[in-house]
Amino acid sequence: MPSRIPPLAITAHTATSALGRGRAAHIQALRDRRGGLRANDFTAMPLACAIGRVEGIEQVELPGALAGYDCRNNRLAWLGLGADGFLDAAVAAIERHGAERVALLVGTSTASVGATEQAYRELDGDRFPPALAAPHLHTPHSLGLFLETVLGTRGPCMTIATACSSSAKIFAQGERLIRLGIVDAAILAGVDSLCGSVLFGFNALELVSPEACRPFDAARRGISIGEAAGFALLERDGEGVPRLLGHGESSDAHHMSTPHPLGLGARLALADALARAGIVADDVDYVNLHGTATLKNDEVEAKVLAETFPPHTRASSTKGWTGHALGAAGILEAVLTLLAIEHGLVPGTLNTTTPDAPCAPQLALANESRAIRVALSNSFGFGGNNCTLAFGGAA
């Protein structure tokens, strides 16, 4: 078991998703029970499914100096970066600590592969067309290069791409860099955007629901894919701000695209997160579940939930509100978890009416008002890659 770690201050955080731009839009949508999913109007070839599409990406214009980075994913990053004053907070942290003492850690699954898809649609003979020939539009690190240029950080900078756990794992990575004294702050960014690869790829795996996803419902039919941008700023100290208490990472060692049948990896990640936070399951008030609405994930995750936590721990999946934001899901749901703590609101599991039997008694379908001091967020990805994060309210 890992040792307890000192908690870190989350001095700024924001999210942009199908629920809107910024934290206020998100808490309002949760309170109003207003989901962000709509019928697929993204793919040229019809695909009957619901998607969590962010409004306004098509209208974003990057500043002239950044025009070379123009693609859907970087536009979404730009849209999200400006919300809730995050860009100003990040710039202030860089001035406070020095650019070389601030890490820039990026989590994404597909980065700007939408631009690569477009380049292949518009092939010029057997080459990419000149307008889409820039290498920085086709690298898995495109988001990192874009944000490093925008922010001017000089600390460690890299992309973590572990599918749907990517932007949860950057919290763990940032915590390690600060604890070891390598940096004084870490800017965390998770962005993934809609593209053909993920919509038709998950469709080929028969994991896409034809209707808006219903996590943990007995009649669930698969995932709804979404897109999102989330940002967080980690520092050692901060007044009146929420805290990162712990993190746990593990590997299922079972299968590339199916979870371990007993949830072994999920249990290991959870145990390490609790140990680093110095808490036990009984201390946890709320768990934001991975809850994708695939048959397997929800079956395994509900079992782990029911066997690990007391009934007074409440839990829900927010995928029915936002869709599954894939590589950005970790940080989007971290921000939703922090909103739950701040506002004392357990968001329900939208679209779900009849939970699987037997299902975990902890699962909240309706919204619930209650004090939340400690909350967890689960993120599990292809390759059996798991991450659980533990958060606490303002000290």
Place this chain on the structure above:
Amino acid sequence: MNDTLTVHIEGIGWCSPGLADWEAARGALREGRVIERTGSAKSVPALLPANERRRAPEIVQLACDIAGQACAMSGRKASDLPCVFATMHGDAAITENLCLTLAGNPLELSPTRFHNSVLNAAAGYWTVATQCHAASNAVSASGATFAAGLFEAAVEAHADGIPTLFAAYDSHGEGALAETMRLSTTWGVALVLNPQRGPRTQATLHLRHDGRTQVAAPLATGTPFEAALPLFAALAHGRGGDVRIVSGRSTTLAIEVLA
């Protein structure tokens, strides 16, 4: 504040055109032979079971080959080691195949190719094959990928005080994406890094992130093979020295090698 990370190398893996393992590469580097920088390389992923070897893409077999070599030399069980896999481009052949299918008939997309397309495919196959339940990571950082992955592995080793596996690899390729990214070399290197000195220590590295100086702009194309070579040349010669590798847009990873 001491921001230097010291790691002790216990195992080394290698694969490049014409040089199948570290023993071959060490010989070539010691003798000052020209290291072939273009072409493909045959990999032998000993730890991948036969059925996984059939399913795994070539680049995953490459990653599992070098990772297996480093583990074998260290004498450590792969199942005990957290792992950091770093790749600048991931699987360009699969990306091209998916994009061409999407441009033709998206409904014909292969489900296996899709799940193999994630950047952590190597980490996924590796942890399944070795029954490793520890944390596994997949890192990419354009032309700074080698430095970023090595640094992350050292950070993870120190954060929990346990030996960690690091592997960096990329593959040559053909097609529009491979041409745009200039994917002309298959190469891979792996290290088992222990934060503590021990009887298996072969060499020691002091790693420091230098955010004030720039050795060179990171390359947007090609592979990080060239960036990694000076470190492995120093290891091959068993000589100490300083190596500086580009680690970001305007940053450097400073490495002091103690033989």
